[in-house]
Amino acid sequence: MIQSIIIGSGSYLPTIRIPNDHFLSRDFYGANGERLAKPNPDIVATLQKITEISERRYLEDDLMTSDMGYLAARDALNDASIDGESLDYIIVAHNFGDIRKDNIRVDTCPTLAARVKHKLGIANPYTVAYDLPFGCPGWVQGMIQANYYIRSGDAKRVMVIGAENLSRISDPHDMDSMIFSDGAGAVILEACETEEKVGIITHITRSDTLNHAHLLTMGPSYNPDFPDDTLFLKMNGRKLYEYAIKTVPPTVKACIDRAGLPLDHIKKVLIHQANAKMDHNILERLFHLYEQDRVPEDLMPMSIQKLGNNSVATVPILYDLVAKGKLGHHRFVPGEYALFASVGAGMNINVMVYRHPE
Incomplete structure (x- = not known):
């Protein structure tokens, strides 16, 4: 029985740490366009109490989402000790594509998966690379799709990446912006022939x-x-x-x-x-x-x-x-x-x- 198991993982965490006091000088407004009357220290304290967030990571100015995806992918390949040329699929889950620091228009052409495959230097034309926009559940859905490919015999190895840059797409005047952050993670699934359910x-x-x-x-x-x-x-x-x-x-x-x-x-x-x-x-x-x-x-x-x-x-x-x-x-x-x-x-x-x- 063919089953899919994880053989390696990787991640990229941006180096810029943003503590909660970063938001104390922000001008926050409500959906009605009126400035929030609640003092910023109280807004920040309430957010931390509910979400437990004390700090978050923001992407470095010279990087974009596909860069994070590539770095997480490289980490996963090293962890699995395999060659990227052996991958049958690269699935990249995201929602906003690449977003430049000075221009936050969504950029998805070419796909992030194509960009990651390019950055990895993979020449194999049968390493199929595509994007999966599915909201926050995108990476789990990518794993589900990868499992189908493997169990059907269509693939032996699939890399599934989740990468997102929310700091550049968040309204600086919306208090919800304090929740959002940036990062990427990657996992490699491989076909496994066994009678035991794994x-x-x-x-x-x-x-x-x-x-x-x-x-x-x-x-x-x-x-x-x-x-x-x-x-x-x-x-x-x-x-x-x-x-x-x-x-x-x-x-x-x-x-x-x-x-x-x-x-x-x-x-x-x-x-x-x-x-x-x-x-x-x-x-x-x-x-x-x-x-x-x-x-x-x-x-x-x-x-x-x-x-x-x-x-x-x-x-x-x-x-x-x-x-x-x-x-x-x-x-x-x-x-x-x-x-x-x-x-x-x-x-x-x-x-x-x-x-x-x-």
């Missing part, structure tokens, strides 16, 4: 567009005196939060049940780093669905506190940090199960259960 065991994806398509959109600055009509990333935070805590837990449960596993077999939950309060609430509600009250303390590693929310990059970066022992005591144990989940623009949700090979 690798990606099962998955599930849903798209709720009828009533929730516009919880994340693009819009002009909240500052009515902003000099131009540049479009920035905007989100309806309250409605998004309500959607996520209501919809993600039963979707996760459906995926675990589809795998035929009891909840206590899941030893790590790698969830999109959107908002720490939201992620904790999702996990608590999941346990309540199983009529359990206690969530193990070491179940859900978190990176948002120091890295912020870098969209599609959060889950692969989180995986790479744990896999390489760079996130406290968290480790992946051979034979154990991990769960990957994400929620974001669309609105889209996806979940997959993965078993680490013995």
